[in-house]
Amino acid sequence: xxxxxxxxxxxxxxxxxxxxxxxxxxxxxxxxxxxxxxxxxxxxxxxxxxxxxxxxxxxxxxxxxxxxxxxxxxxxxxxxxxxxxxxxxxxxxxxxxxxxxxxxxxxxxxxxxxxxxxxxxxxxxxxxxxxxxxxxxxxxxxxxxxxxxxxxxxxxxxxxxxxxxxxxxxxxxxxxxxxxxxxxxxxxxxxxxxxxxxxxxxxxxxxxxxxxxxxxxxxxxxxxxxxxxxxxxxxxxxxxxxxxxxxxxxxxxxxxxxxxxxxxxxxxxxxxxxxxxxxxxxxxxxxxxxxxxxxxxxxxxxxxxxxxxxxxxxxxxxxxxxxxxxxxxxxxxxxxxxxxxxxxxxxxxxxxxxxxxxxxxxxxxxxxxxxxxxxxxxxxxxxxxxxxxxxxxxxxxxxxxxxxxxxxxxxxxxxxxxxxxxxxxxxxxxxxxxxxxxxxxxxxxxxxxxxxxxxxxxxxxxxxxxxxxxxxxxxxxxxxxxxxxxxxxxxxx
Amino acid sequence: xxxxxxxxxxxxxxxxxxxxxxxxxxxxxxxxxxxxxxxxxxxxxxxxxxxxxxxxxxxxxxxxxxxxxxxxxxxxxxxxxxxxxxxxxxxxxxxxxxxxxxxxxxxxxxxxxxxxxxxxxxxxxxxxxxxxxxxxxxxxxxxxxxxxxxxxxxxxxxxxxxxxxxxxxxxxxxxxxxxxxxxxxxxxxxxxxxxxxxxxxxxxxxxxxxxxxxxxxxxxxxxxxxxxxxxxxxxxxxxxxxxxxxxxxxxxxxxxxxxxxxxxxxxxxxxxxxxxxxxxxxxxxxxxxxxxxxxxxxxxxxxxxxxxxxxxxxxxxxxxxxxxxxxxxxxxxxxxxxxxxxxxxxxxxxxxxxxxxxxxxxxxxxxxxxxxxxxxxxxxxxxxxxxxxxxxxxxxxxxxxxxxxxxxxxxxxxxxxxxxxxxxxxxxxxxxxxxxxxxxxxxxxxxxxxxxxxxxxxxxxxxxxxxxxxxxxxxxxxxxxxxxx
Numbered sequence: 008x009x010x011x012x013x014x015x016x017x018x019x020x021x022x023x024x025x026x027x028x029x030x031x032x033x034x035x036x037x038x039x040x041x042x043x044x045x046x047x048x049x050x051x052x053x054x055x056x057x058x059x060x061x062x063x064x065x066x067x068x069x070x071x072x073x074x075x076x077x078x079x080x081x082x083x084x085x086x087x088x089x090x091x092x093x094x095x096x097x098x099x100x101x102x103x104x105x106x107x108x109x110x111x112x113x114x115x116x117x118x119x120x121x122x123x124x125x126x127x128x129x130x131x132x133x134x135x136x137x138x139x140x141x142x143x144x145x146x147x148x149x150x151x152x153x154x155x156x157x158x159x160x161x162x163x164x165x166x167x168x169x170x171x172x173x174x175x176x177x178x179x180x181x182x183x184x185x186x187x188x189x190x191x192x193x194x195x196x197x198x199x200x201x202x203x204x205x206x207x208x209x210x211x212x213x214x215x216x217x218x219x220x221x222x223x224x225x226x227x228x229x230x231x232x233x234x235x236x237x238x239x240x241x242x243x244x245x246x247x248x249x250x251x252x253x254x255x256x257x258x259x260x261x262x263x264x265x266x267x268x269x270x271x272x273x274x275x276x277x278x279x280x281x282x283x284x285x286x287x288x289x290x291x292x293x294x295x296x297x298x299x300x301x302x303x304x305x306x307x308x309x310x311x312x313x314x315x316x317x318x319x320x321x322x323x324x325x326x327x328x329x330x331x332x333x334x335x336x337x338x339x340x341x342x343x344x345x346x347x348x349x350x351x352x353x354x355x356x357x358x359x360x361x362x363x364x365x366x367x368x369x370x371x372x373x374x375x376x377x378x379x380x381x382x383x384x385x386x387x388x389x390x391x392x393x394x395x396x397x398x399x400x401x402x403x404x405x406x407x408x409x410x411x412x413x414x415x416x417x418x419x420x421x422x423x424x425x426x427x428x429x430x431x432x433x434x435x436x437x438x439x440x441x442x443x444x445x446x447x448x449x450x451x452x453x454x455x456x457x458x459x460x461x462x463x464x465x466x467x468x469x470x471x472x473x474x475x476x477x478x479x480x481x482x483x484x485x486x487x488x489x490x491x492x493x494x495x496x497x498x499x500x
Numbered sequence: 501x502x503x504x505x506x507x508x509x510x511x512x513x514x515x516x517x518x519x520x521x522x523x524x525x526x527x528x529x530x531x532x533x534x535x536x537x538x539x540x541x542x543x544x545x546x547x548x549x550x551x552x553x554x555x556x557x558x559x560x561x562x563x564x565x566x567x568x569x570x571x572x573x574x575x576x577x578x579x580x581x582x583x584x585x586x587x588x589x590x591x592x593x594x595x596x597x598x599x600x601x602x603x604x605x606x607x608x609x610x611x612x613x614x615x616x617x618x619x620x621x622x623x624x625x626x627x628x629x630x631x632x633x634x635x636x637x638x639x640x641x642x643x644x645x646x647x648x649x650x651x652x653x654x655x656x657x658x659x660x661x662x663x664x665x666x667x668x669x670x671x672x673x674x675x676x677x678x679x680x681x682x683x684x685x686x687x688x689x690x691x692x693x694x695x696x697x698x699x700x701x702x703x704x705x706x707x708x709x710x711x712x713x714x715x716x717x718x719x720x721x722x723x724x725x726x727x728x729x730x731x732x733x734x735x736x737x738x739x740x741x742x743x744x745x746x747x748x749x750x751x752x753x754x755x756x757x758x759x760x761x762x763x764x765x766x767x768x769x770x771x772x773x774x775x776x777x778x779x780x781x782x783x784x785x786x787x788x789x790x791x792x793x794x795x796x797x798x799x800x801x802x803x804x805x806x807x808x809x810x811x812x813x814x815x816x817x818x819x820x821x822x823x824x825x826x827x828x829x830x831x832x833x834x835x836x837x838x839x840x841x842x843x844x845x846x847x848x849x850x851x852x853x854x855x856x857x858x859x860x861x862x863x864x865x866x867x868x869x870x871x872x873x874x875x876x877x878x879x880x881x882x883x884x885x886x887x888x889x890x891x892x893x894x895x896x897x898x899x900x901x902x903x904x905x906x907x908x909x910x911x912x913x914x915x916x917x918x919x920x921x922x923x924x925x926x927x928x929x930x931x932x933x934x935x936x937x938x939x940x941x942x943x944x945x946x947x948x949x950x951x952x953x954x955x956x957x958x959x960x961x962x963x964x965x966x967x968x969x970x971x972x973x974x975x976x977x978x979x980x981x982x983x984x985x
Contacts, residue, residue: 431832
């Protein structure tokens with residue numbers, strides 16, 4: 008029996024091999040901003056030259072080193088791989104930032120990079136309007152690539168790993184539609200969904216151009232919209248444009264990105280809208296968001312924030328949809344709105360996005376199952392002998408899945424409480440700490456107060472920045488993926 | 501209507517019995533000649549008369565109670581008794597609104613300890629005795645509720661607690677009949693309260709103060725006869741005494757009863773909650789002491805330890821006394837203390853929150869889910885002591901926690917919508933739902949709840965009841981399904 012340490016090496020090496028491949032491929036994405044730098048004659052050329060070279064070399068090195076232990080990856084390796092990819096890629100993604108701006112700390116650069124790849128959209132950078140176009144493109148490209156990764160994660164990888172009740176979500180295809188199975192192999196599934204994702208991104212870019220943006224802005228913001236990331240090329244985010252038309256376009260595409268991409272694919276393939284009707288989450292997402300827009304706009308208007316109701320409706324709708332879908336664009340500094348409204352928007356960011364979308368949080372389907380479970384428990388008190396299954400979309404949800412979802416939610420709450428306490432202990436005020444944690448764990452973006460939509464995350468100290476970077480990772484990888492690494496059982500035979 | 505007659509009949513008996521409670525403040529009022537005795541006379545008359553009339557009208561409805569009746573009875577008792585409890589308050593303090601009086605009464609009976617009154621030092625002593633006597637009676641009610649009634653109703657996984665008497669002990673069953681069980685527990689409760697009164701008096705309090713504070717400590721209520729709470733006495737000895745009895749009250753009374761009956765301390769060794777309770781508290785106190793020293797709130801170690809230990813134990817056990825305005829501390833500390841109040845108290849104690857046993861099970865359940873990711877086929881059981889806990893119970897506990905969190909979120913939103921700042925709203929809701937007492941922000945230990953609007957006070961009264969009745973009991977009665985045949 009091999010000793011403990013070499014056993015770990017045998018475990019880690021095949022994963023590192025695949026990681027090397029991923030980093031290698033990732034390095035080629037740096038060519039796009041490199042090209043932009045050349046064409047636009049901005050001064051960030053050297054940053055991308057060098058970053059590309061270093062990243063390529065690192066990828067090749069890891070790939071070669073791990074070759075000896077190359078083998079089929081097992082489920083347990085999946086956990087490790089997912090984490091290494093989502094912590095490793097941000098590390099190399101910092102290179103353009105650090106090389107171009109030597110005064111930027113690694114902490115800040117890593118935060119920006121992981122905010123990009125987890126499509127959170129919290130930024131530590133200012134003066135975005137004056138940034139070299141290639142660097143801005145890089146930020147937004149990170150988000151778009153992150154979105155692709157999330158789709159694969161959500162639809163294929165996490166269900167295989169069985170995290171947080173995801174086994175249900177793997178099977179939860181919109182109802183009785185002939186020939187509705189997606190091709191079972193991860194690669195094929197991924198490719199089809201990426202095609203949808205890319206297509207919608209292109210549509211969004213065109214729509215934004217028609218609505219008045221420049222091509223560069225349109226492409227960047229389309230990247231940030233479909234990935235529900237929320238980075239912008241302007242410090243004032245969407246407020247810079249002050250255009251209801253642009254806001255309307257973005258609302259439509261944010262909502263689209265917050266729906267299940269599998270549903271989009273099915274609708275596309277059948278050339279019918281039936282898929283949307285059969286997806287139980289669609290009703291939940293759209294209903295909740297619509298009702299909230301109406302209700303909160305009335306509340307905000309009543310509170311005297313805007314003299315005219317239509318103005319209130321415009322601003323509330325955009326920012327509420329942005330936060331609820333975990334995108335993170337802002338059209339105005341809503342930090343001054345009554346607390347109830349901003350808290351409600353943050354609450355939506357926890358529950359509204361669909362599974363299989365690029366959004367974050369608990370996901371709508373888990374929220375729906377939890378609510379029905381709560382009702383079931385109440386009825387159970389009165390009729391202890393009755394067998395009442397929890398149903399969603401016409402199908403009964405197995406008890407095992409409900410269990411897993413409940414445990415997931417408990418973990419989620421415990422994580423939020425713990426991270427908030429940690430940030431409080433480090434000196435941050437209550438509202439900033441709490442909202443920052445929620446915004447990061449849901450990969451939404453802006454919080455409130457110190458990290459509100461009118462400012463950015465630059466005001467935090469290094470410790471707080473790392474805590475929030477970790478929180479972003481936890482949220483994106485659905486908690487258990489990371490926590491499982493802390494159990495002894497994972498590392499033993 | 502005929503459905504609820506049996507329940508009302510029992511309620512009438514409870515009311516008539518409850519009228520006797522006013523005798524104590526009456527006696528004290530007469531003895532001290534503090535001028536409030538008429539209020540208690542009236543209270544006795546009104547309460548007894550109401551009970552008698554109700555008894556007469558519901559006589560024909562007598563029958564065996566079913567599960568459904570149990571829920572209704574519990575809810576009615578806990579909403580009606582506060583109603584009559586307001587009588588001495590309203591008669592003695594003519595400026596007091598009904599909303600304020602009812603809030604105070606609910607806070608009394610649920611052993612929360614949040615108060616809308618100020619100038620406590622100048623109130624008639626009998627009134628202060630009445631306030632904390634409500635705590636004491638409420639505490640008794642809670643013990644019976646959680647050790648006998650709720651397990652029968654199967655609320656929140658309580659079936660577990662019914663069986664959760666320390667096991668590897670011969671003849672360890674609590675006497676199976678509910679009445680016997682209740683009497684045994686009350687005996688222990690009363691005896692320990694007696695010791696507490698003596699200890700506080702020996703520690704330097706006057707007899708009335710000792711009585712008031714002993715009632716408050718054993719029920720883990722928190723009302724005091726002083727605006728400055730226990731800080732008024734500025735006595736390390738008294739603080740130690742209170743801490744000691746608060747910890748005793750935070751341990752399950754069924755454990756105390758077993759120790760008493762066995763005449764042995766072995767019962768405590770087999771209580772699974774005690775090591776966790778003491779451990780978490782110990783580590784927290786040390787941590788917060790260090791934190792406050794680092795933040796410069798205190799300069800000397802023992803000073804920091806003194807104030808941290810007392811206020812942490814007070815808040816964590818959901819007692820609610822204070823010796824300093826911890827609202828002025830860096831917020832991490834009091835927020836962590838409030839967090840502790842959510843789960844530290846033992847399952848058969850007079851404390852609030854989700855209770856230590858549920859917290860332990862939740863922790864183990866989450867760990868079990870993690871292990872399942874690594875070994876999907878393994879059958880891993882969650883254990884407490886030596887017993888495996890059936891899935892049904894885990895399920896109920898998970899649902900309980902969900903309702904707990906959902907209630908906090910919803911009630912905080914409601915208060916925020918009514919104009920209260922988020923920090924005060926959230927800490928007030930948590931303090932109410934855990935039946936702790938002081939919150940933070942506008943309702944910190946140096947302030948009272950009188951600053952809130954009537955609407956906010958009613959919301960918080962509801963929150964206190966939700967927490968004390970463990971949510972489902974109250975919520976079930978509010979569902980349409982309950983009232984259908």
